[in-house]
Amino acid sequence: MQKSLSERDQAVIWHPYTQMRTAPAPVGIVRGEGALLYDERGNSYLDATSSWWVNIHGHAHPYITEKLAEQAARLHHSIFAGYTHEPAVALAEKLLPVLPGRQARVFYSDNGSTAVEVALKMTIQYWQNKGIARKKILAFRNAYHGDTFGAMSVSARSVFTRAFDDYLFEVVFIDTPGEENIETLLAEVSSLAPEVAAFIFEPLVQGAGGMLMHSPELLDRLLALCRERGILLIADEIMTGFGRTGTNFAMEQVKTAPDMITLSKGLTGGTMAMGITTCTQEIYEAFLSDDKLKTLFHGHSFTANPLTCAVALASLELFLQPECRANRERINTLHRQFAVELAYHGDVDNIRTLGTILAFEVSTGEEDGYTNNLAGFLSRFFTERRIMLRPLGNTLYILPPYCISDEQLAAVYQSILDMLEEYGKQWR
Secondary structure, eight states, rough: OOOOOHHHHHHHHTTTTTTTTOOOOOOOOEEEEEEEEETSSOOEEEEETTHHHHHHOOBHHHHHHHHHHHHHHHHHHHOOSSSSOOOEEEEEEEHHHSSSSSSSEEEEEESSSHHHHHOOOOOHHHHTTOOOOOEEHHHHHHHHOOOOOHHTTTSSSSTTTTTGGSSOOOOEEOOOOOTTHHHHHHHHHHHGGGEEEEEEEEEEEEEEETTTEEOOOHHHHHHHHHHHTEEEEEOOOTTTTTTTSOOOSSSGGGSSSSEEEEEEEEGGGTSSSSSEEEEEHHHTTTSSSOOOOGSOOOOTTTTHHHHHHHHHHHHHHHTTTTHHHHHHHHHHHHHHHHHHHHHHHHEEEEEEEEEEEEEEEESSOOOOOOOOHHHHHHHHHHHHHEOOOBBBBEEEOOOOOOOOHHHHHHHHHHHHHHHHHHHHHOOO
């Protein structure tokens, strides 16, 4: 008898963020269309989290598929040191003008973590090239910037980093700004400023930290102080970019412009892996020298892969269409309406919405967080109902592709209400 895709997987695959001894068998996905993914038995699954926040236009989008096929017929890959190609140049030309601030240069890499690594290396070497001793990095508590070592270093010490904490470089972690702490926070950063090279932050939403949200006005006060004191600003828009917070990029909601921006996830519409780090002309010029040691010695074999650049360009074209903005506004409206309904439920805490994100905690009596024991129940419940919602512990969130229909969103909302009813029976 022929084995299923799921059975074959279990013999050879090691999945991310998964305790393989106790995890249920994975669902074998064979194709996608719009907001739906289909398993090997023909069952459909409603992708309510955009497959880890990457798929903004829907699965197997025909325009992206067309542009990928066109590029595949011309050029699959070419070394990007000493050579260039049309998709990479065209993508940079179209992307830079729509980014916040005065972004002037694009550096290509492979994913979100590597985009962060590039930004950190740019920051550290920028000050070295200028002969100025600034070495400390600031980051927010509860931050998550990726799983490579530099990215882990500027992320919160947590279950994601625990086995590697002794290997990570020292970072100064500060609280996210709130009305109750903003003055203390400004004083703390001001005292540290002469030694600080850069501040890396997720603007407005800390995704993996639990969809934690902070005020753009208070964030701007913090960023303005950093700018005044010469601290470089790295905006990690890997999750928040490409419309997730309501504006095209979260940094459009603050006045202080970043020096660097990191991008991935929605960059290619969830089609292929890519990372981008952009910077201002001032950052770039600090590396221009007759001294070869001032070169940024960083790269990847698949830097600026033409296929990936082509799909990113296609995704950007779709993103800038009025229809895409209208869909994002529609999702935000529906989220806000559902949030009102959720507020009447006794087992729900801290309901919050921003752009196309809706998040809340299911009350458990335990500490909120990734290791909360409710996660297993939530995952099983939604998988059985073929709704793709992946909780962060007891934090549940919806972050759908922009093509999701009103009826599909209504089905997601109803599944959450059904879950809360079942939770009341089983856990209360």
